[in-house]
Amino acid sequence: MNGLPLPDFFDPTRVGEIWKVDYAARAAQARDWAKQHTLEPAPVSSGRISLLLVDVQNTFCIPGFELFVGGRSGTGAVDDNVRLCEFIYRNLGNIANITATMDTHLSQQIFHPIFFVDTDGNHPSPYTMIQAEQLQRGEWKFNPALAPRYNITPEYGQQMMVHYAETLRKRGKYALTIWPYHAMLGGIGHALVPAVEEAIFFHSIARLSQPRFEVKGEHPFTEHYSVIKPDVVKGPKGETLGKHNASFIKDLQAVDALVIAGQAKSHCVAWTISDLLDDIRATDLELAKKVYLLEDCTSPVVVPGADFTDQADEAFESFAQAGMKLIKSTEVIGNW
Secondary structure, three states: OOOOOOOOOOOHHHOOOOOOOOHHHHHHHHHHHHHHOOOOOHHHOOOOEEEEEEOOEHHHHOOOOOOOOOOOOOOHHHHHHHHHHHHHHHOOOOEEEEEEEEEOEOOOOOOOHHHEEOOOOOOOOOOOEEOHHHHHHOOOEEOHHHOHHHOOOHHHHHHHHHHHHHHHHHOOOOOEEOOOOOOEOOOHHHOEOHHHHHHHHHHHHHOOOOOEEEEEOOOOOOOOOOOOOOOOOEOOOOOEOOOOOOHHHHHHHHOOEEEEEEOOOOOHHHHHHHHHHHHHHHHOHHHHHHEEEEOOOOOOOEEOOEEOHHHHHHHHHHHHHOOOEEEOOOOOHHHO
16 A cells, blocks of 8 residues: 555544544644645645545444444444545545535434324334335325425425325435434534544645535435435426536546545435436546546445345446446555
8 A cells, every 4th residue: 555654643443433623733733744745735736636525424424323324344434434534644645625515404304204294193213215105195194284384285295295206216216215313404413524524624734725515405305315416306396406516527527536435325425426427428428437436435324124235336336337437445546
């Protein structure tokens, strides 16, 4: 393994923990690191490699949090983030820009239990998958108590739910899934994993590169696994549920390479890459060759009753067939 050494402050045993980043100390160390290793400021560097980190947040990456992505090993996201931090530090001089997406939710959204009730008024349990037929039969209903909140009738709320579930099926998406309350705006689960945040901050000072943070997932009536667009864009009356984010295809056109990692491989990572590939196909298929997927820095969702490992692996294989490259975090950027 080549590249820069790991800084002394990096402790891989703490990657799965919550702690406060010492910004002042890290900033001083980053400035010294840049001098010691002759790191150019990113704005004047000839290399244009960007790193896209999908939802590397406590809610997905810290054991015991709401949607910890353990994968089949049970420690997936923690192991992924150890490798991810090491990748960032070793390639500090090669990575010009870092973008981190932030899954951002409120309590009253279509994928949270409060949004639905059964005939007895009970909310669905987390990991319930709601099918269009169940909505059509009234086994699950849009929570009528929420109708005034959105200035709609309960009947139209139910129509929206049926339309939504049917659209997911037509688009080949996963069924409407009820998740535990997670990535709650204002909560500790929403924040980036401290070890990864520290690496991003260290990079920003050492390379004078301002990281970008992309917020997604706040609309109440659609899931937003992908940072590029929501799962369902239009409601039954054609109302806009979310917008397409064209900035990523523009960024891809401007860089030499885009490296992608994050959580979860089967959901937010896979759908982000899939939507990016759609944009690539509509623009220039050759752009797919610029995309590198850190397959050892991402894990699939594996929860009681649902293992998405095979679906995630199949998705990544399809991305490779389209021209994207599957790589390990230990591979040297110059040898790609």
